[in-house]
Amino acid sequence: NAGVTQTPKFQVLKTGQSMTLQCAQDMNHEYMSWYRQDPGMGLRLIHYSVGAGITDQGEVPNGYNVSRSTTEDFPLRLLSAAPSQTSVYFCASSPRRWGNSPLHFGNGTRLTVT
Amino acid sequence: AQTVTQSQPEMSVQEAETVTLSCTYDTSESDYYLFWYKQPPSRQMILVIRQEAYKQQNATENRFSVNFQKAAKSFSLKISDSQLGDAAMYFCAYRTSGRGAGGTSYGKLTFGQGTILTVHP
Numbered sequence: 001n002a003g004v005t006q007t008p009k010f011q012v013l014k015t016g017q018s019m020t021l022q023c024a025q026d027m028n029h030e031y032m033s034w035y036r037q038d039p040g041m042g043l044r045l046i047h048y049s050v051g052a053g054i055t056d057q058g059e060v061p062n063g064y065n066v067s068r069s070t071t072e073d074f075p076l077r078l079l080s081a082a083p084s085q086t087s088v089y090f091c092a093s094s095p096r097r098w099g100n101s102p103l104h105f106g107n108g109t110r111l112t113v114t
Numbered sequence: 115a116q117t118v119t120q121s122q123p124e125m126s127v128q129e130a131e132t133v134t135l136s137c138t139y140d141t142s143e144s145d146y147y148l149f150w151y152k153q154p155p156s157r158q159m160i161l162v163i164r165q166e167a168y169k170q171q172n173a174t175e176n177r178f179s180v181n182f183q184k185a186a187k188s189f190s191l192k193i194s195d196s197q198l199g200d201a202a203m204y205f206c207a208y209r210t211s212g213r214g215a216g217g218t219s220y221g222k223l224t225f226g227q228g229t230i231l232t233v234h235p
Contacts, residue, residue, distance in 0.1 A: 031221060040123075042205060042225035058222065090159065098211060098221050100147050100166060105159035 002026050006091050006106035013081040013113045021076040021109050023091030031094045032074040033103070036060065036087040043090065049074055050097040081113045116141045118208050120226035127196045128234050134181075135191045135229050137206030145211040148182065148189045149223075154202040162204070165189065193231075201233045 007022045025032065033048035035058075045058030047066040055066050063085060065077040074093075078085060088110050092103035117140045127133035139148070150162040165173045165182050172180050177194045193200055206226040 033223070035225075040227055042118075042120075042227045044225070045222055048222065088157065092159070092223075094221070096221070100164075100209075100211070101221075102149055102161045102164055103159075103223055108157045 004091055004093055004104050004106040006089075006109055008109060009107065011109060011111050013078070013111065015081060015083060015113060017081050019078050019081065021078075021089055021091075021111075023074045023076065023106060024072050025074075025091075025093045025104070026072065027093065027095070027104065028071060029093035029095050029104070030071075031097045031101075032068065033058070033092050034064070034066065034074070034076045035090045035092060036085075037090060037108075038087050046076065046089075078111075083113045085111065086113045087111060116143075116146075116208050116210065116224045118206055118224050118226040120204075120206055120229050122229045123227070124230045124232070126232040126234060127193070129196055129198060131196055132192060132194045133196055133231065135193075135204050135206075135231065137189045137191070137226055139187050139189065139206075139208045139224075141187065141208065143210060147209045147211065148180075149207040149209065150178070150180070150189075150191045151205045151207060151225075152200075152202045153205065153228075154199075159205075163191065196233050198233050198235060201231055203228045203230050 004025045034046040035043040037043045044060050049055045049068040091106040094101040146167045148165045152160045163175045179192045181190045209223045
């Protein structure tokens with residue numbers, strides 16, 4: 001019972017490099033999302049998806065790209081890493097797009113951009 | 115846009131005592147859901163309790179209970195008989211129902227800033 005799987009757990013990038021954070025869920029969840037966690041700011045929504053082929057921007061989308069070609073996968077791409085993107089990133093999913101189902105979270109990726 | 119505020123950056127409690135964590139939110143919606151999540155040092159996000167706005171009865175899960183005041187837009191978490199394992203960061207979160215006008219709000223979850231809870235033996 002894997003749930004939400006995020007890889008890698010840790011990553012260090014140089015400014016300007018690009019990379020993809022992977023997220024996969026095996027629960028056939030409709031809704032998937034990416035959050036970043038910064039001290040004193042809680043978790044902020046980057047992008048989300050309500051199904052394969054459907055994505056939309058959250059609160060802090062700049063510098064990030066997403067796609068959802070399958071129900072299971074929702075990768076997050078950093079196009080040109082900046083020190084301001086140093087953060088902990090969480091992928092989360094829920095069975096339905098509507099509100100009463102709680103999010104299931106991955107274990108997070110700690111990203112450092114130097 | 116909805117906002118969630120946790121005004122207590124840090125709280126502490128003695129083992130076996132009771133502690134209450136505060137949360138307020140701002141919304142113009144009548145149909146929504148509220149959650150408390152726990153994040154221990156392992157970084158894992160764990161659902162503690164949830165409350166539906168249309169329910170007047172406060173949710174309870176074992177030692178965890180909430181005081182939901184809809185008119186005041188307040189959603190506090192009470193932890194009874196605190197244990198060392200309760201030490202963690204606690205996040206209050208608001209989720210839209212998504213069934214609003216235009217249907218464009220797809221159940222997005224908005225978090226507060228978090229409260230670090232320390233439990234003293």
